Amino acid sequence: MTDPFAIEIEELVVVRGKNVVIPDLSVRVPRGCVTGLLGPSGCGKTTLIRAIAGIQRLRSGRVHVLGEPAGTPSTRERVGYMTQNSSVYPDLTVRQNLHYFATLAGTGEGAARAALANVGLQDKADALTAELSGGQRTRVSLAAALLIDPELLLLDEPTVGLDPVLRRDLWQLFGALAADGTTLLVSSHVMEEAGRCDRVLLMREGRLIADCSPDELRRRTGQTDLEQAFLTLAEGSAA
Amino acid sequence: MTRTLATARRVLQQLSHDRRSIALIVVLPSLLMTLFKYVFDGSPAVFGRVGPQMLGIFPFTIMFLVTSVTMVRERTSGTLERLLTTPLRRGELILGYGLAFGVAALVQALASSATAIWVLGLDVNTPWAVELFAVVDAVLGTALGLLMSAFAVTEFQAVQFMPLIVIPQLLLCGLFAARASMPTVLERTSDVLPLSYAADAFTTLGRTSGFGSHLAKDLAILAGCCVAALAGASLTLRRRTP
Numbered sequence: 001m002t003d004p005f006a007i008e009i010e011e012l013v014v015v016r017g018k019n020v021v022i023p024d025l026s027v028r029v030p031r032g033c034v035t036g037l038l039g040p041s042g043c044g045k046t047t048l049i050r051a052i053a054g055i056q057r058l059r060s061g062r063v064h065v066l067g068e069p070a071g072t073p074s075t076r077e078r079v080g081y082m083t084q085n086s087s088v089y090p091d092l093t094v095r096q097n098l099h100y101f102a103t104l105a106g107t108g109e110g111a112a113r114a115a116l117a118n119v120g121l122q123d124k125a126d127a128l129t130a131e132l133s134g135g136q137r138t139r140v141s142l143a144a145a146l147l148i149d150p151e152l153l154l155l156d157e158p159t160v161g162l163d164p165v166l167r168r169d170l171w172q173l174f175g176a177l178a179a180d181g182t183t184l185l186v187s188s189h190v191m192e193e194a195g196r197c198d199r200v201l202l203m204r205e206g207r208l209i210a211d212c213s214p215d216e217l218r219r220r221t222g223q224t225d226l227e228q229a230f231l232t233l234a235e236g237s238a239a
Numbered sequence: 240m241t242r243t244l245a246t247a248r249r250v251l252q253q254l255s256h257d258r259r260s261i262a263l264i265v266v267l268p269s270l271l272m273t274l275f276k277y278v279f280d281g282s283p284a285v286f287g288r289v290g291p292q293m294l295g296i297f298p299f300t301i302m303f304l305v306t307s308v309t310m311v312r313e314r315t316s317g318t319l320e321r322l323l324t325t326p327l328r329r330g331e332l333i334l335g336y337g338l339a340f341g342v343a344a345l346v347q348a349l350a351s352s353a354t355a356i357w358v359l360g361l362d363v364n365t366p367w368a369v370e371l372f373a374v375v376d377a378v379l380g381t382a383l384g385l386l387m388s389a390f391a392v393t394e395f396q397a398v399q400f401m402p403l404i405v406i407p408q409l410l411l412c413g414l415f416a417a418r419a420s421m422p423t424v425l426e427r428t429s430d431v432l433p434l435s436y437a438a439d440a441f442t443t444l445g446r447t448s449g450f451g452s453h454l455a456k457d458l459a460i461l462a463g464c465c466v467a468a469l470a471g472a473s474l475t476l477r478r479r480t481p
Contacts, residue, residue: 054478056480057481073328076326077326082321085317087318089249089253089318090316092256096252100246103241104322106241106326144321
């Protein structure tokens, strides 16, 4: 592994309609750790993740993933992406959903079972996805992203609407995956989740206002509370 | 190939959880054929002449609708976005859909033509050729539905493409008036619309027996239209979206 960075973005510009969503963004995300992408709703987190997944039309700039341009056939085999809405088929059972995504990724039934266990949904394997609760559907969607055993896992707000116990379990799972060498980019608009990441990217209005560890963020802003740290930075960047 | 088959299997599994849709796909054309027969109870010649045409038109229309709505739903639910980040190629996705709805079309065409021929007594000389064209018409509906779904942002729009794509073809295909008797502009237009060749085939099947070169030509044109529409559908499917 020559390249220590899983994601390298240079001078990325994304325009959607008349809105400049990302005016000019450069960032490098190191391999093998959990990087949090935090910021308020509408700050461009999803657009940035879509750019990394290779499905966002770019105005200009360069997005490289695992050493290759984003979205090439070879990166698509190595990158798992969980969209913000639980993008699984409501009219299939949980097992059928996972089986389909496992076949597309070329992994077997075992991978589907392991992914299901990882999100704690073994007892719902034969339930119709439409009949699950919102949080359970999110977990099916997460399992679908996990089952390709990706080198890079892009998770767009995976913990939204989950109960605290489950949220804790998932963050533990993310940590364990990173310890095994997976790179995770996890977006959230809940600032306290920043504390669970190895690194934090703070976004506001399409720009990065911080790229550091949570401790460094506290130190730099003189705040122990990460929510306050964000406010300090946001007000500082606006001034 | 594995991913194409997996996609076809997935679409059929989705359908299998929707009993009412299955019933509509299998039974609806037969019901409409029955209605059609008894509406023209007083003039059975009309059923004899137009009946075979209906065997092609019903599956064409129904499959167009079902496919375009399903594809738009895939787009709006975010599953298409996810699929496009997997190793699945666009052509594999489109072929998988074509295959799944082709199977549904086969079942539908078999059911409706069996009802028409053996229950309602529709007189056709070459039943297997009628079946064949009914299936090809249905696959054509599927292919056009996949193509048109690229231009629909919502299911609401997709449903309204049905009258846009289907009704002009119905009017121009020679069913209501002979194409040769139409103004030149309309006749030339009908020359490039696939349903004209389907109608031509069913007219031939009503009149003659066997499978001549005329029918083979119609079949080749319809198959070509299916391939072109499927190719167009996979080209209009954009991996990167704004």
